[in-house]
Amino acid sequence: MRDATLRDVAELAGVSARTVSNVVNGYAPVTEPTREKVEKAIKELGYRPNVLARNLANGRSGQIAVVVPFLDVPYFSELLQAIIPRARERGYHVLIDQTDGDPAHERELIRRGARAALFDGMIYSPLGLAQEDLAESDPTFPLVLLGERSSNAFFDHVGIDDVEASREATAHLIGLGRRRIAAIGDQPYPTGEAAQLRTLGYRQAHADAGLPVDESLIVQTGRFNRADGAAAMRALLDRDDPPDAVFGYNDTVALGALHEVLERGLRVPEDIALIGYDDIDEGRYANPAISTISPDKDAIATTAVERLLMRIGSKEPLPGIEVRASHRLIARQSTVGRAPRAE
Amino acid sequence: MRDATLRDVAELAGVSARTVSNVVNGYAPVTEPTREKVEKAIKELGYRPNVLARNLANGRSGQIAVVVPFLDVPYFSELLQAIIPRARERGYHVLIDQTDGDPAHERELIRRGARAALFDGMIYSPLGLAQEDLAESDPTFPLVLLGERSSNAFFDHVGIDDVEASREATAHLIGLGRRRIAAIGDQPYPTGEAAQLRTLGYRQAHADAGLPVDESLIVQTGRFNRADGAAAMRALLDRDDPPDAVFGYNDTVALGALHEVLERGLRVPEDIALIGYDDIDEGRYANPAISTISPDKDAIATTAVERLLMRIGSKEPLPGIEVRASHRLIARQSTVGRAPRAE
Numbered sequence: 001m002r003d004a005t006l007r008d009v010a011e012l013a014g015v016s017a018r019t020v021s022n023v024v025n026g027y028a029p030v031t032e033p034t035r036e037k038v039e040k041a042i043k044e045l046g047y048r049p050n051v052l053a054r055n056l057a058n059g060r061s062g063q064i065a066v067v068v069p070f071l072d073v074p075y076f077s078e079l080l081q082a083i084i085p086r087a088r089e090r091g092y093h094v095l096i097d098q099t100d101g102d103p104a105h106e107r108e109l110i111r112r113g114a115r116a117a118l119f120d121g122m123i124y125s126p127l128g129l130a131q132e133d134l135a136e137s138d139p140t141f142p143l144v145l146l147g148e149r150s151s152n153a154f155f156d157h158v159g160i161d162d163v164e165a166s167r168e169a170t171a172h173l174i175g176l177g178r179r180r181i182a183a184i185g186d187q188p189y190p191t192g193e194a195a196q197l198r199t200l201g202y203r204q205a206h207a208d209a210g211l212p213v214d215e216s217l218i219v220q221t222g223r224f225n226r227a228d229g230a231a232a233m234r235a236l237l238d239r240d241d242p243p244d245a246v247f248g249y250n251d252t253v254a255l256g257a258l259h260e261v262l263e264r265g266l267r268v269p270e271d272i273a274l275i276g277y278d279d280i281d282e283g284r285y286a287n288p289a290i291s292t293i294s295p296d297k298d299a300i301a302t303t304a305v306e307r308l309l310m311r312i313g314s315k316e317p318l319p320g321i322e323v324r325a326s327h328r329l330i331a332r333q334s335t336v337g338r339a340p341r342a343e
Numbered sequence: 344m345r346d347a348t349l350r351d352v353a354e355l356a357g358v359s360a361r362t363v364s365n366v367v368n369g370y371a372p373v374t375e376p377t378r379e380k381v382e383k384a385i386k387e388l389g390y391r392p393n394v395l396a397r398n399l400a401n402g403r404s405g406q407i408a409v410v411v412p413f414l415d416v417p418y419f420s421e422l423l424q425a426i427i428p429r430a431r432e433r434g435y436h437v438l439i440d441q442t443d444g445d446p447a448h449e450r451e452l453i454r455r456g457a458r459a460a461l462f463d464g465m466i467y468s469p470l471g472l473a474q475e476d477l478a479e480s481d482p483t484f485p486l487v488l489l490g491e492r493s494s495n496a497f498f499d500h501v502g503i504d505d506v507e508a509s510r511e512a513t514a515h516l517i518g519l520g521r522r523r524i525a526a527i528g529d530q531p532y533p534t535g536e537a538a539q540l541r542t543l544g545y546r547q548a549h550a551d552a553g554l555p556v557d558e559s560l561i562v563q564t565g566r567f568n569r570a571d572g573a574a575a576m577r578a579l580l581d582r583d584d585p586p587d588a589v590f591g592y593n594d595t596v597a598l599g600a601l602h603e604v605l606e607r608g609l610r611v612p613e614d615i616a617l618i619g620y621d622d623i624d625e626g627r628y629a630n631p632a633i634s635t636i637s638p639d640k641d642a643i644a645t646t647a648v649e650r651l652l653m654r655i656g657s658k659e660p661l662p663g664i665e666v667r668a669s670h671r672l673i674a675r676q677s678t679v680g681r682a683p684r685a686e
Contacts, residue, residue: 063438070424072624077420081413084441095406096439098427226628259628281415285569285602287630 004045013041063093064308065119067109069101069127073224073252075278076125079146082301083123090309095119101127101223121308127194142311144304147194155320156307160295160327162194166201167208168329169247169275169293174209176335178245178273182217184232184257185224185249192220198249198277217243221253229256237264244272245335251276251283251292258290258334274334288333299325347388356384406436407651408462410452412444412470416567416595418621419468422489425644426466433652438462444470444566464651470537485654487647490537498663499650503638503670505537509544510551511672512590512618512636517552519678521588521616525560527575527600528567528592535563541592541620560586564596572599580607587615588678594619594626594635601633601677617677631676642668 006024010017015034022030023038030038041047066083068076080096087094099105106126121142139154147159173181183202187195199218206213219236221228229248236243237260246261248254254276261272268274268288276283279294303323311318349367353360358377365373366381373381384390409426411419423439430437442448449469464485482497490502516524526545530538542561549556562579564571572591579586580603589604591597597619604615611617611631619626622637646666654661 071420071427072417072424074415074417074420074625077414077417080439081415081441084414093438094440095436096423097437098424226624230628255625256628259630259632262630281569282417282598282625285573285599287602287605289602 004047006047008045009038009041009047012045013037060120060312062091063095063119064305064312065095065097065109065122065124067097067099067106067122067124067126069099069125070223070225071096071098073250074280074282075250075252078280079125079297079301082297083305086301086305090305092120092309099127121312123304123308140317142308144308144311146300146304154317156304156311156318156323157320158300158304158307158323158325160293160300160325162197163201163204165277165293165295165327165329166198166247167204168201169277170202170205171208172275172291172329172331172335173245173247173273174205174211176245176269176273179211180214180217180241180243181245181247182219182232182236182243183247183249184219184221184229184236185253186218186220188220195249198247202247221249224250225252226256226259229253229258230260231256233257233260237261237266242272246272246274248274248276251278251280251290254290254292254334255282255286258286258288269333269335269337279330284332286334288338290334291332291336292330293327294330295327296325347390349390351388352381352384352390355388356380403463403655405434406438406462407648407655408438408440408452408465408467410440410442410449410465410467410469412442412468413566413568414439414441416593417623417625418593418595421623422468422640422644425640426648429644429648433648435463435648435652442470464655466647466651483660485651487651487654489643489647497660499647499654499661499666500663501643501647501650501666501668503636503643503668505540506544506547508620508636508638508670508672509541509590510547511544512620513545513548514551515618515634515672515674515678516588516590516616517548517554519588519612519616522554523557523560523584523586524588524590525562525575525579525586526590526592527562527564527572527579528596529561529563531563538592541590545590564592567593568595569599569602572596572601573603574599576600576603580604580609585615589615589617591617591619594621594623594633597633597635597677598625598629601629601631612676612678612680622673627675629677631681634675634678635673636670637673638670639668 006017006020010020013020015038019030019034020038023035064087066080068080071077084094097109099109121144123144123146125146143155145155145157170181183199185195186192186199189196202218203213219232221232229252232253233246233256246254246257248257254274258268258274261268261274266272275291277293279292283290283292303325307323349360349363353363356363358381362373362377363381366378407430409423411423414420427437440452442452466487466489468489486498488498488500513524526542528538529535529542532539545561546556562575564575572595575596576589576599589597589600591600597617601611601617604611604617609615618634620636622635626633626635646668650666
């Protein structure tokens with residue numbers, strides 16, 4: 001007996017072949033009763049669509065890749081949690097990879113991704129990648145960049161205004177009377193471009209307030225995780241002139257620093273006030289809950305998926321655009337204390 | 344000019360076609376100098392392997408899917424962080440999906456996955472899926488299950504001994520003199536089968552110690568996140584007879600409960616001792632750091648990938664086996680207090 005075809009399914013279900021295709025591929029919404037009829041016919045006939053053959057024919061894989069530096073940094077998993085349903089609504093599977101922030105791996109992904117046709121496009125949050133690497137990649141490959149990097153003429157870029165957000169975080173601490181504010185998370189050029197924008201905002205807030213910057217309070221970290229935050233804080237607290245506040249370049253670093261401060265028996269925010277960046281769920285439930293910069297993650301996810309699908313669907317390369325999502329500062333116990341009770 | 348072929352690359356690089364294939368597809372390790380020669384030849388000739396055509400020919404996609412209920416539950420992102428490099432070493436891309444623990448979505452994935460040939464096999468951590476759903480799925484599809492579910496005759500299952508681990512967590516609290524131990528995270532049959540194994544261990548510890556179980560201290564939660572843990576704790580603390588200890592069915596629930604306890608001005612562990620489950624990084628840096636059951640995540644990841652690749656490579660279906668990874672109890676500040684200083 002020959003294998004069942006899409007037309008067999010359509011005939012049995014009493015719908016068009018296009019409707020069967022929509023059910024199978026998720027290209028367009030289908031009403032629930034129609035879906036059930038089609039699913040029933042598929043089961044009855046034992047129909048198996050040949051996805052690889054279909055994709056080979058139309059040159060599409062039906063997949064997009066989302067590439068982040070580290071899956072165990074909660075900001076990235078929360079962002080993925082926002083991106084996956086958006087892509088799924090549009091009929092795309094999401095393939096996730098992590099690069100460990102390794103520039104060689106990031107370069108390889110960009111090259112292989114374009115070459116291998118495993119996915120139709122990529123949403124990419126680079127960490128180690130320098131502008132020159134992007135310049136080398138195929139400008140016809142649909143690519144949307146996330147994060148704080150400055151834009152490239154060929155690719156879209158979705159992020160928040162990182163300099164401004166970092167200025168606000170630092171100004172919040174200055175406004176509370178703090179004068180020795182440590183910045184934890186700076187990184188050297190070129191891999192640390194994102195971090196450097198945060199340092200720039202930190203400097204601007206000091207300049208705005210007419211305050212000098214103590215360069216020794218700007219601390220570099222290897223990664224953006226809890227252990228790095230704790231290690232940086234340990235070194236700062238061992239100094240003769242410890243800081244009275246901390247701006248962590250993400251919540252995870254800030255939470256590592258918080259742990260070290262409390263381990264020493266110091267009070268937060270009385271002895272040391274802390275603010276992070278990213279507004280991860282963990283920060284809301286920390287003890288004390290930490291103040292943070294909250295980027296509009298849903299807007300970032302939705303915009304990134306929309307722009308990518310537009311690029312995938314376009315017959316010719318689109319010029320790169322820069323999309324700024326909104327952000328807001330959320331003051332919690334780690335800077336303003338317990339009263340009034342934090343949100 | 345015709346497109347460059349794999350043989351052209353091999354000739355220019357002075358290596359075998361198999362070596363080029365190993366570099367391109369990651370099927371087997373290649374020395375760094377050889378890789379460089381091949382990469383150089385690929386670049387010079389502008390060679391682009393037709394991955395889809397290759398996969399169509401051998402019936403493989405070169406991808407495995409890893410499916411988890413929620414990416415924003417840190418245990419799952421930490422497990423993914425362990426699985427991805429193992430798969431990559433074996434030349435497989437990982438496609439990640441999350442189901443939101445929705446049984447309909449989980450069923451659909453199992454059916455579609457087998458049908459669509461988008462991936463060669465699946466590592467799957469089901470939440471809502473019942474045994475009957477598994478029985479419906481294609482026994483020839485390579486599938487490895489993660490988590491605490493009892494095994495199925497057709498598929499492999501990798502997890503820790505959940506009843507025993509839960510018994511140890513509860514016995515640890517009993518050993519510290521606690522007698523009103525709340526269990527947060529129970530869930531109803533059939534979707535909550537995993538949670539029910541933890542409740543079973545909780546009951547066993549009480550039976551071992553000759554203590555009665557107060558059924559009202561076993562609290563169900565909708566999900567396993569911080570908000571659910573906090574809400575459950577709020578209700579427990581509003582009672583006339585609050586608990587003196589908490590066993591959270593994962594660290595995330597326990598951390599939500601911890602936040603609520605401290606918000607009320609209660610002391611941990613003096614007033615309420617807490618233990619979680621999963622040993623996520625966040626728990627180590629919580630204030631206080633939380634005691635937990637630590638599953639051997641690397642062993643789980645390695646075994647799951649090995650078993651899956653064995654199934655993918657096997658010409659006929661293999662019988663399902665049950666692999667038990669080890670676990671250990673880690674006592675930190677949330678049960679044993681500050682002295683001696685926690686790890």
